[in-house]
Amino acid sequence: MATYEQIFENNRKWVADMKAKDTDFFEKLAREQTPDYLYIGCSDSRVPANEIMGLEPGDVFVHRNVANLVNNTDLNVMSVINFAVKHLDVKHIIVCGHYNCGGVKAAMTPKDMGLLNPWLRTIRDVYRLHEDELDSITDEQKRYSRLVELNVIEQATNVIKIAGVQKNYQKQGYPIVHGWVFDLHSGILIDLNIDFKNILKRIQKIYDLTGIASKHNEDGDD
Ligand code: CO
Numbered sequence: 001m002a003t004y005e006q007i008f009e010n011n012r013k014w015v016a017d018m019k020a021k022d023t024d025f026f027e028k029l030a031r032e033q034t035p036d037y038l039y040i041g042c043s044d045s046r047v048p049a050n051e052i053m054g055l056e057p058g059d060v061f062v063h064r065n066v067a068n069l070v071n072n073t074d075l076n077v078m079s080v081i082n083f084a085v086k087h088l089d090v091k092h093i094i095v096c097g098h099y100n101c102g103g104v105k106a107a108m109t110p111k112d113m114g115l116l117n118p119w120l121r122t123i124r125d126v127y128r129l130h131e132d133e134l135d136s137i138t139d140e141q142k143r144y145s146r147l148v149e150l151n152v153i154e155q156a157t158n159v160i161k162i163a164g165v166q167k168n169y170q171k172q173g174y175p176i177v178h179g180w181v182f183d184l185h186s187g188i189l190i191d192l193n194i195d196f197k198n199i200l201k202r203i204q205k206i207y208d209l210t211g212i213a214s215k216h217n218e219d220g221d222d
Pocket of ligand 1: 098102
């Protein structure tokens with residue numbers, strides 16, 4: 001574990017390394033950011049966004065919280081997504097969970113967690129939505145892993161419910177929303193291959209925020 005002082009030594013070395021690779025690196029970095037990716041992941045220290053994707057500074061806009069949740073009343077995550085979509089014009093939005101997630105584990109534990117209750121409640125709701133499937137898995141570790149995956153799928157679905165995401169997609173064919181899981185044991189990123197178009201179509205029965213449905217009604221179309 002690095003000491004506090006070592007962090008600044010590491011930083012100087014990193015600056016030197018980056019300049020050795022590209023003398024203009026920091027001039028370019030300071031100009032502006034144009035990342036194609038928004039990554040929403042867990043705060044867990046073992047899942048560093050840029051490193052696991054092999055991406056450089058400037059390549060990915062990042063938001064992290066406990067158990068990678070996308071709550072529509074969380075001003076923080078909503079601001080990040082709206083900024084990424086409206087101003088950075090990102091092409092892909094990734095919700096990335098990870099197996100052995102402490103937040104998901106805590107949510108599976110039927111116990112009063114104090115201040116964490118309202119946060120964990122979102123994951124407990126994911127369990128309730130998928131209760132039949134999860135209860136049919138007898139192996140607890142496997143059930144835990146499946147809840148991690150289902151939580152990613154539900155949080156990705158929450159991203160797809162956002163008006164700005166739907167409107168941009170309608171206009172330009174992106175952003176595409178993805179769900180990934182990081183496996184701490186192997187270091188491998190797993191794409192859950194969520195069917196973005198199908199989820200969008202399915203949820204728009206209730207969550208169509210593009211204005212198309214209401215316009216049709218006003219016009220007396222269908
Ligand atoms: Co976690």
